[in-house]
Amino acid sequence: MSAIRKDFSVTYKANIVANINTFHHIHDLTSLVLGSSSGILQLESYHGLIYFLVTNIIVTLAFFVVILSGNLKLIPKYYEKGLPGLVFEGLSRSLAGFFMMWCLTTALIST
Amino acid sequence: MALTSFVLYGIGVILLINSGYSSYEHRQLSKTLLHSRHFPLPLDVKMEAVVGCVLVLIGAIISIQPNQTHVVDVASGSVVEGYTEEALRPIDMGKATIRQEAMGTSDYAQIENRPGYIDIRARRKEYQEWLATEKK
The missing domain is CATH 1.10.287 (Helix Hairpins)
Structure with missing residues (x-):
């Protein structure tokens, strides 16, 4: 039991939550806008889903490049689980927002 | 911003x-x-x-770019100018507590202080007594 883990570090939970909320705030906002834009572009079935995936990746990349200055080494400094864990955690949330606005604008435009 | x-x-x-x-x-x-x-x-x-x-x-x-904030240093009571708040907060305990010390607050302040549980009558009585001693 005397083994010393070099990678062990104590983390401050309130800041982890604050950082995750910062990331999710952008995704919440953009998923609503992108959902309505996919309705405006009159995308249907798989096209809309592909549009969602592509734009979601673009938003995540924009966050990574602008806020984390494109440095992969900075991610463990601010996030425990890394960027993929973060994206998959927020995926269902942004997907729900996207689908809601997509359905709404499609219904408004095509009826 | x-x-x-x-x-x-x-x-x-x-x-x-x-x-x-x-x-x-x-x-x-x-x-x-x-x-x-x-x-x-x-x-x-x-x-x-x-x-x-x-x-x-x-x-x-x-909207989440780093911005300069004016922070009151609790120890000296002076306004620390030009303290840049990072866009994302460091999660390492040491660095996070440095920020907390500079800010003079804690994220758990609501739990630690509990203003709802202050015995306000006792505080008022204390204050009145202090006022009386000041007037003398």
């Missing part, structure tokens, strides 16, 4: 609404005139929607 992002949100939403109305008109016209034959959306309507999305994205990312 907040004002810039709000302006960008506003312009983006206006562009989206405008392109949405154009898309609606196009759909209705293609329904009635073209007998619901599939007719592609004009390029300018598409571009308008995409530009609106990009503006909202830029506004959202700008």
Whole structure:
């Protein structure tokens, strides 16, 4: 039991939550806008889903490049689980927002 | 920063609404005139929607840029100027506590202080006693 883990570090939970909320705030906002834009572009079935995936990746990349200055080494400094864990955690949330606005604008435009 | 992002949100939403109305008109016209034959959306309507999305994205990312805040140093009671708050907070305990010390507050202040449980009558009595001693 005397083994010393070099990678062990104590983390401050309130800041982890604050950082995750910062990331999710952008995704919440953009998923609503992108959902309505996919309705405006009159995308249907798989096209809309592909549009969602592509734009979601673009938003995540924009966050990574602008806020984390494109440095992969900075991610463990601010996030425990890394960027993929973060994206998959927020995926269902942004997907729900996207689908809601997509359905709404499609219904408004095509009826 | 907040004002810039709000302006960008506003312009983006206006562009989206405008392109949405154009898309609606196009759909209705293609329904009635073209007998619901599939007719592609004009390029300018598409571009308008995409530009609106990009503006909202830029506004959202700008809104979390680091900004300078004026913080009161608790120990000396003076205003520490030019303390830059990072966009993301460091999660390492050591660095996080440095920030807390500089801010003079804690994220758990609400739990630690509990202003709802203050015995206000005892405090008032204490204050009145202090006032009485001051007047003498």
